[in-house]
Structure formats: structure tokens, C-alpha cells
Amino acid sequence: MDISGSINAILGELMMGKYMLCGKKIVTVSHLGTIENGAVVVEEGKIIDVGTWDRLEKKYPAIKLIDCSDFVITPSLVDCHTHLLEFAPTSLYPDAPINHFVAGKELLFDALSSGITALGEQICGHPQCDFSVNDYRNAIKDMPIDISFATTSISIGFDELTHFSALTQSKSIDRKTLNDLSLVRLIAQASDYPGENIFINATPANFTANEVPRAGEIVYTLEELKKIVDIYHQSGKQIGTHVAGEEAIDMALEAGFDVLHHAHGISDALIEKVSEQKVRVVATPIGGTHLMPNSPGDILKLMDNKIPVSISTDSYLPPFQGTSWLPFQDTELKGPKELMLIAQPAMHLLKKQHYNENEILAVLTANPAEILGKEKHFGKIEVGMEANLLVAEGIPGLEITDVEKIKKVFYKGQQVVNRI
Template structure:
């Protein structure tokens, strides 16, 4: 739609805001922002001269937010063995695949790639012309090979010793370059997207509690929140005692630790597909987290081999899966929350408002409210709850512009 001002009419609008769900609702959009949200008849009367896009057979929701991905750094070479020369061309294609899946905002982790000597600035430049909002978490990473491999976003392709991971100058540089609390540190060595036999030390705890406290202090003194890759009771307890703000994965969390997370108002990014050495977040575990008033986001950690042996994942092999499976892997938990009486707005928040808050972008997107970006979906049902097929997302709008169109 080329007009700078228009109204979108829907069968219902799930706002993920205090407005809740509005049957026979409408959005007024002006210059890429939401001008008003309300009932169709009221907005039609208030803005009689605005052109109308009639989606009255469809549901309108905020577009999706995947706040934990690895699409630009590791995915291109993992999926296609691409060379550094065309690395970003492949990466941008993966971003467009995410967009086609209804995702208009991503949280990318930049860890340091052993074969591609790109800086954080290179990654930022690569996405400038993309119709998505991409935030970057700069990190240090430890990979669980037989000989642990350590990299950082600021030392790029150069492997470092463990002592550099706790060097205050290096930590400060990483903290200052980070947009949001992603996997800024890996308390456990990660399996990354390798098979178990390739990473026998996956899960090994890298830091002492004293080291963690110092790293957290540096982030907070820099005015930044810090997130961590963490799994297992011991490592989770250390993260909470050190004052980490966001737990990514939190696989193996206990009921006692869930209470502590709630008390400290720590956020959790759940990854039901995998990402650590332990069993990933089950629908029942996500329900327990939500019941404890913890703001849960669901993310793909893509591209990732799905954990084998779960009851909630339909995948039969360990082929790397991307952002296109976000609705699929979130569906079991979302359905369980619905069974327990949660409102559809509260449920959808796990894919929209909560991850937007993790990215620090809650004043820009994640809900359909006056003044926010007009990032929304036109779909055959509520994404992740009613529908899991990307083809049922008929239109994707980013800042008021239609960027994906499946309605012919």
C-alpha cells in the first residue's frame, strides 16, 4: 500500500495490549506508525477519508519477534559451506526467510567466527537495507570440543584463551558493543550446532562465581543488561547469584530456582528446540514459568539441530532448523497455556511483546498500540496458537509497508 495513511480492517485484532482482542476491529496507520486501534465502525467514522484495506476474513496480530538467533554469523557456512565472499548474501537470504515466516524483528548473537573475520560493524552494515529490525548481542563463546575453543565478538576470528574471557578490558568492549542482553556470556560450554560426539565437553562450566560477578558488574557499570547461555542447576544458581538479567535456555531449571527467578524478576528466553547439552524447555516447564509470573519469550536459537527424544518436537532428524519453525515449536506450550485458561493475548506475548522487551524495543513493536510501529500480520488464525504453517500468514507489514503478500 503506497498511501501513507490507511485503515486495515480485520475479523479480529489480537493487540497483545491492555485493549485485548477486538472483534471486527481496525488499525489506522500513518507514516509507518499506528495512528489508532479500535472497532471498525468507530475508526471508519473517525477517519472517513482514509482508504481501507479489507482483511475482514482474517486475524490481525503483531508480527513475530525471534530474540535469539544465529542467522548471520554461523548459519551461512553451516547450511551452505559458503565462502566469506558471499557470506552476507546468504545471510540476507536467511533474514528474508525469517521475514516470510512472519518475523519482523530478530535478536542476533555475534560470537566470533573462526573462518570469517567480520567485525560487529560489518554485521550492522549488512542489515541496513533489510525490511527487518535486527538487534545484535555481542558475546564471548566457549565451544565444548575436546579442547575448549573460545572466541569473542571483539576479537573476531582469533581464538582466545580463557583468561581473555574475564579480562576486564575485553569484557567492557563486548558490553559496550552489545544492543541487548542476549548470550553475552556462555556459562556452560555450548554444543553449538555440532553433534554430541564432536563436543564432548558441552555443558562444562567455564566461570567461577567470582568471575561471573565481576563480569556482571562490568556490564551494569556500562549501563547494559547482561544475558547468558546457561543450563543445569549449578550453572543456573551461579547465574542468579551473580545477578544476570536474562537467562537464555535455562534448561534443567528446578522449582526452587524458578521461585528465585521470579523473586529477582529475571527474564527467560525459552528454546524448546534445543541449544544446550540438556533436554530443552518442555511445554509443562514453560507453563510452570508463566504460572510463576515470569516473562517468558520463546525463541528458535536458529539455525539449530533439534534435540532428539522429546515428546513435543515433530522432527525426525537433526537437520538444522530455522526461524520458519518458530510457530511449530511454540505451539505445544501455547496450546497448554490455552488449556489452563490463559488469554490469547497473554499467550501470543511469548512471541511478540516479551521478546520485544528483551530487545529493549517495547516502545517500538511487539503490541498493536497507538504510536508503535505498524508491524503486523494478516493471518488465518493466531500465529503459534491456531496456525503453525507459514503459508497461513497471508501478509506481513513492516513499519506500515506490506513486505510479504500471499493474498492473490
């Protein structure tokens, strides 16, 4: 036996960041399904092999082993609709512009600690924060988390509707400017993915009902929506929208939107139309519009109609009052650590309806990764994907909701959270 050669091989593997992670089972959310007593081989941040521990230990006898055989391995979580960097710091802290990004980074680490390694962040324009989308991009460059930015315009349902946009920043704009197609084109060009690029309905945001009496009011005409959608599509971009209520959802579908965020109040007939048009839905069971949010039954209907559903937090939000599926007894703002908790009722219902654990976990992994346009990078455990992984006491959302039960988080192969 060539001992020096074996030592050199081991040293070489360690230098390349090559290792094997084994678990009692791997829920891959891919064509591989669930692998009992499985293992994942990682090299330079990418998954290079997946299979049973018996097979892979023979194939890679000298590899560094991270033994997590008491735990479940899954893809890390993806929250494709958040407001962590723009609105959350001013909502949660006595924020001042000089400290805004300090607070934002703390919130990003909370997300990472909750098993979330990818986010879809909305930049809408904020009256207190005169930052550009590039300011946000530059502020998080060193963070071990993947962030896609949706540049948007926003309408808030005060007595007099108030409008902002990502490009006009802290300066409010009037309705004419909101529909200025040259501004729309610039917003489209700056956007990374189809977030809530426009608000068809005025939003209540985090204000109380008496402060936003016009929340839910439809802001655009159908012809205006069609022109905006055309601009995005001509720019080679998909477009998403904040939308709720049957009339507004029908307008969004007629105008050709690619992604519906919220879609609260959707009817069975509109669900069929969404399916026919291959439109995707980002469900927010905690709230986010003027209407009752997506119930577990709503999400089941969408899934039964072959609509890829992503469940998201819309962080930070107060829980919508009057729901039967949310466990919250307070109105405090909820964030990333509640993602598994708000998803669990729908995930349990899907299990009762005989969806398998890979299909169910996709609502927190593969489906939101596709919304972000990153489906070839993460959201599944298969060869060639980035090694964004969780080691946990159970399947996130389906079996566990406590972030403390997430024991390890890997981002591009690097361990970034460790609770063991």
C-alpha cells in the same frame, strides 16, 4: 458537498501513507485485548488508532482501506535469539566469505516471510569469518527488518575448550583472555541487548555429542561472573547468558544476570528465585544446550510464576533428540519458519490452563520485544507503536504453524510480504 476538498483529503492521506487495515479480529497483546471486527489506522509507519471497524470507519470516512476482514490481525513476530548472520550461512551453504552476507540476507528474508520482523542476533566470533559486528550491521542496513545485536564471547565444548569473542572475531582466545575485564568492557559497550553475552556452560553448538564431550562444562567461577555482571551494569547495560543445569543457573542468579537464555534443567526452587529477582527467560524448546530443552510444562511453570517468557528458535539448530513435544523426525537444522511450530505445544498448554490469547501470543511478540529493549516500538498493537503487523488465517503459533497461512506482513507500515 465539497468534492474537490474530499479528493484533496484522500490524496493527502495516500501521500502520507495513511490507511486503515480491518480484520475479523485483532489480537492486540495490549491492554485493549482482542477486538472483534477490528481495525487499525496507520500513518507514516505508526499506529494512530485501534478499535472496532464500526467506530473507525465513521471517524475516517475518506481513508484508504485494506480489507482483510476474513483474517486475524496480530503484531508481527519477534525472535530474540538467533544466529542467522554469523553461523547459519556456513552451516547451511558451501559458504565462502565473499558470499557470506548474500546467504545471510536470504536467511533474513526467510525470517521476514515467516512473519518475523525483529530479531536478536548473536555475534560470537567465528573461526571461518573474520567479520566485526559493524560489518554485520552495515550488511543489513537496507533490509526491512529490525535487528538488535548481542556481542558475546563463546566457549565450545571440544576436548580442549575453545573460546572466541565478537571483538577478537576469527581468532580463538585462551581462558585468561576470556576473563580479561578490559575485553569484557568493550564487548559490553558494543552490545545492543542482553543476549547470550557469555556462555556459563560450554556449548555443543551444532556438533555431534562425540565431537563436544565437554559440552555443558561450567566455564567460569562465581567471582568471575560477578565481576563481568558488574562491568555490564556499570556500563548501563543489561546482561544475558547461555546457561543450563541447576548449578550453572544458580550461579547466574547469584551473580545478578538479567536474562537467562535456555535455562534448560531449571528446578522449581530456581524458578521461584528467578521470579523473586525479576529475571526474564528466553526459552528454546528445540534445543541449544547439552540438556533437554524447555518443555511445555517448564514454560507453564515459568509463566505461572509471573516470569515473562520469550520463545525463540536459536536458529539454526538441529532438533534435540528424545523430546516428546517436538514434531520433527529428522536432525536437519531448523530456522525461522519453525518458530510457530516449536512454540505451539507450550501455547496450547497455556490455553488449556486458561491463559487468554493475548497473554499467550506475548511469548512471540511483546515479551521478546522487551528483551530487545524495543517494547515501546513494537510487539503490541496500540497507538504510538510501529505498524509491524501480520494478517493471517489464525493466531500465529496458537492456531496456525504453516507460514503460508501468514497472508501479509507489514514492517513500519509498509507491506513487505503478500500471499493474497
